[in-house]
Amino acid sequence: MGTQHKWLGVLLAALVLGGCASTDTPEQVYLDGGLTGWIEVQDLHVRRADSGLLEVQLTARNRLDSVILMNYRFDWLDGEGRQVQTGMSRQMPVSAAGLRHFTISGVAPKEEVTDFRLYIEERPR
Amino acid sequence: MGIHRLLLIMLLLAALALAGCAQRTVIVDRQTDDADTTLELDYRDFEHAAMKAVESMLTSGQLDHPEGRRYVMAVSRITNDTMQRFDTDQLVRKIRVELLQSGKVVTTSAVSSEGVQDELIDEVRRLRGSDEFREDTKVDKGTLISPDYGLSGKIMQRNIKRDSNTQQVEYYFQLVLTDLRDGLAVWENETPIIKRGSNSSVPW
Numbered sequence: 001m002g003t004q005h006k007w008l009g010v011l012l013a014a015l016v017l018g019g020c021a022s023t024d025t026p027e028q029v030y031l032d033g034g035l036t037g038w039i040e041v042q043d044l045h046v047r048r049a050d051s052g053l054l055e056v057q058l059t060a061r062n063r064l065d066s067v068i069l070m071n072y073r074f075d076w077l078d079g080e081g082r083q084v085q086t087g088m089s090r091q092m093p094v095s096a097a098g099l100r101h102f103t104i105s106g107v108a109p110k111e112e113v114t115d116f117r118l119y120i121e122e123r124p125r
Numbered sequence: 126m127g128i129h130r131l132l133l134i135m136l137l138l139a140a141l142a143l144a145g146c147a148q149r150t151v152i153v154d155r156q157t158d159d160a161d162t163t164l165e166l167d168y169r170d171f172e173h174a175a176m177k178a179v180e181s182m183l184t185s186g187q188l189d190h191p192e193g194r195r196y197v198m199a200v201s202r203i204t205n206d207t208m209q210r211f212d213t214d215q216l217v218r219k220i221r222v223e224l225l226q227s228g229k230v231v232t233t234s235a236v237s238s239e240g241v242q243d244e245l246i247d248e249v250r251r252l253r254g255s256d257e258f259r260e261d262t263k264v265d266k267g268t269l270i271s272p273d274y275g276l277s278g279k280i281m282q283r284n285i286k287r288d289s290n291t292q293q294v295e296y297y298f299q300l301v302l303t304d305l306r307d308g309l310a311v312w313e314n315e316t317p318i319i320k321r322g323s324n325s326s327v328p329w
Contacts, residue, residue, distance in 0.1 A: 051189045051229065073156070087223055088179065090172055091156065107183045109226055124159065 029058065032121035038064050039120070042101070054108035056116060062096035069095050069123040074106040077115040084113055093123060164294050164322045165209055174298035174316040175219035179227075181314045187302065188229040195231045198224070199272035199305070201238040207282035207296065216280070216298065235269045238277075274311075275303045286324065294320045 025031060026044045043059040054076075062068050071091040076084040083089075086109040096102040104118065153160070155168070162169065182188055190196055200221070203213040224230040234243035241247050246269070252258050278300035285293040295317060302312040 049184070050186065051183060053183055053227070055184060086226060087172065087219055088176055090176060092173065092176065105180070107180050109179075109223060111228060 028115070028117055030117060030119045032119075034122050035068070035070070035120060038062065038068060039096070049107075052111040054113050054116065056106045056108075056118070058104045058118060059101060060096070060104075061101050062098060065098040067095055067097055069093070069125060070120055071123045072104050072118060072120045075117040075119070076108050076110075076113040077117065078112045079114045081115070084108075084110060086110070094120075162320060164292075164320050164326045166207070166211065166296060166318075168215075170296065170318050171215045172219065173318065175216055175223065177316045178220055178298070178300050178314050179223040182224070182302065182312055183227055183229065185312050187311045188224070188227075190229075195229060196273045197270050198230050198232050198274045198276055198302075199236045200232060200242070201275045201277035201303075203277065203300075204279045206279050208284075209282070213280065217276070220276070220300075230274075233270065233272050236272055272305055275305050277301050277303065287321070290324055291321060292324050292326075294322075296320075 025036070025041045029041055029044065031039055031041075040061045040063055041058065042061055043057075045057045045059075047055050049055045056074070070093070072094055073089060073091045075089055076086060078084055088107075088109040094102060094104055104120070106116070106118070108116070155172075158169070188196060198221075200217055203217055205211060205213050221232045225232065235241055235246050249264050253263055278298070281297040281299065283295040283297075285295065287293050296319075298314075298316040298318070300314050301310050303309065304311050
């Protein structure tokens with residue numbers, strides 16, 4: 001009976017931890033340390049638009065029941081992995097209401113851009 | 126002698142104390158600048174508004190030329206309808222730079238709402254009759270390119286007193302891209318920037 005309780009405890013712990021575990025964050029997205037447990041990236045949509053420019057849209061969910069204020073920044077990279085210098089790469093504010101989805105969108109500044117990095121960090125109140 | 130020495134020491138101490146209190150001057154790193162904002166518009170607001178406008182323009186599809194060439198844009202009047210004094214070029218230049226880099230748009234300096242933007246364009250054409258310049262280096266007639274689009278807009282400000290301590294200052298960056306052939310506004314964008322702060326601050 002004691003052994004049964006122990007296994008039940010282990011099972012419950014596994015379920016709880018499993019519920020809290022974050023889904024895989026895409027490799028192009030860098031979440032600031034504090035955000036990794038709070039923000040769940042649900043979809044990263046990347047497409048080459050008719051304009052020839054790379055368009056990115058990230059959909060994520062705030063796991064907390066309170067608002068999270070964040071800043072994000074896109075770094076745009078060319079085919080050789082070099083960062084493309086542009087004024088379009090700057091910190092922008094975004095917020096996520098408690099337990100709600102939010103999106104972050106970006107458009108590459110040039111057609112030469114083939115990849116990107118998206119940095120998201122918590123913004124102090 | 127003793128009084129003079131004492132005075133000198135006091136002056137020295139005062140100078141040291143003041144130097145210690147002086148605010149340091151630093152160069153701001155725009156990427157990591159997390160300084161508190163002010164009720165006035167600062168460089169971050171202009172960058173924010175410009176970036177949102179360029180993103181919106183590039184994703185609208187209006188700048189994708191069917192023949193793959195670049196559109197020619199002229200800058201029309203951008204009105205500063207705020208209580209602050211600044212050159213609207215602070216916004217327009219950022220937009221121009223980013224659109225040029227995108228390869229979608231090139232801005233003409235030959236036409237603007239205030240006439241020719243670069244006076245040298247007219248000046249070099251006046252040289253046509255001069256014998257001092259080599260004939261093959263003179264600018265031919267009919268070489269200027271007429272713009273496809275005109276960019277115009279307005280930056281507005283509204284001040285709202287929320288309570289005895291707090292005021293809200295609303296800025297609206299409104300931009301319009303007009304097809305100059307038919308006069309239709311093919312793209313419009315408004316970026317609001319709302320700030321809230323103490324009533325004791327004066328937003329101009």
